[in-house]
Amino acid sequence: MTTAHPRPTSRDVARAAGVSQATVSLVLRDKWHGRVSARTVEAVRTAARELGYRPNLAARSLRMGRTRTALLVVPALTNDFFARVHTGAARIAAEHDFGVVLYPSPEGIGPTRDPFDSARATLDGVIASSMAADALTALREGGLPLVMLDSEPARTPAAATVNLDIADGIRQATAHLLGLGHRRLAHLAADVRSWTFELRARTLADTLRGAPQAHLVRTEAAELSVAGGLRAAERALTADPRPTALLCDDDLLAAGACKAARRLGLRVPEDVSVTGFDDLALATAVEPELTTVRLPAEEVGAAGMRALLAVLDGHTPDTTTLPVELVARGSSGPPPGNAERPGGN
Structure with missing residues (x-):
C-alpha cells in the first residue's frame, strides 16, 4: 500500500531555509522588500521549490477576505x-x-x-x-x-x-507612408464606437495637418473583419482620386484591403501601399507581409x-502608457511613378 506523503507546510519551508515562519510568509506574499535580505529570499524560494510547497489558498482566502x-x-x-x-x-x-x-x-x-x-x-x-x-x-x-x-x-x-500609446502608433505609420513619398492617403476606419478607434482618426487628421502637401482623400468606415476591410478598400480604390496608400485601423482590415487590391488588378505595394495595426499573427500570414504597428499585448x-x-x-x-512600434514589411513602398501628377491614378 502506498503511503501518502504529507503536504509540506510553511513550517517545513522555514526549517529547510533556516528562518522563521514569519519570514517565509513575507517572502511568499512578496512583502519582503526592505525587510528581508535578497539572500534570505532566495533561500526561502529555493526551499519552497525543492519541497514542492503550495500555499493553502482556501485558508489564505478566509484570512484575507479574498x-x-x-x-x-x-x-x-x-x-x-x-x-x-x-x-x-x-x-x-x-x-x-x-x-x-x-x-x-x-x-x-x-x-x-x-x-x-x-x-x-x-x-x-x-x-x-x-x-x-x-x-x-x-x-x-x-x-x-x-x-x-x-x-x-x-x-x-x-x-x-x-x-498603449495608440496615438504614437498612428503617427509612426503616417510618417512611414509620408517618408516613402505618399501624398494621397485613405483611412479604413473600424466602425466601432470606442475611444481607441476615435483616437486613431483624430491623430491621423492632426498628423496630416502638419504635412501640407499630403491629404486624406477618403475615410471609409469598415466592419472590423477581413470582409469589412475588403469592401471598404474596394470603395476607396475605385474612387477618384485614388489613394496611393491605405492606412488601416487593424490588421484584419489591412488583410481585406490587400485582397481588394488584388481583385482590382492592383499590386501591393507597387500600386498601393497598405498598413495595419496590432501585429496579429495574420500580419505575417499574408503575402506580402503587412507593415503594421506592433502592440505589446x-x-x-x-x-x-x-x-x-x-x-x-x-x-x-x-x-x-506602454510604447508601440512600427514594423515595416513588404506591404508598403514608394507610390507609383505618376502619383504626383494632377489627375493621375
Missing part, C-alpha cells in the same frame, strides 16, 4: 490580441496565486450584463480591455475594483488605467494584473 480571482472582460475571443492580453494577465496572476476568469462582452461596446450577478462574492476585481466607458455599469455598481486597459483615462471610472495584460494587485493591496497605481 477569493484570489479576477475577471478579465474582453470584446471578443476571436482576436489573438485579446488572447495575448489574457496570457499576460494570467502569468502575473499565477505568480501571485490568483486565478483569472475570462469573459467576452457582447460586441465589446454596448452595456455588458454582469456575468456574475449572483456570485459577485467570488471575485476580487475586474480587468476590462478595450471597452467603451459606459460598458461596465453593472460591474462597477457592484463595488469591485476595476482596472481598464486601452481606455480613455478622463472618462474611465476605474481604480487604474493601462494604455501580453505586457498590457501583465500590467493590468499588476495594477489590480496593487489596488487590492491599498495602493493607487499611476496611469501606465
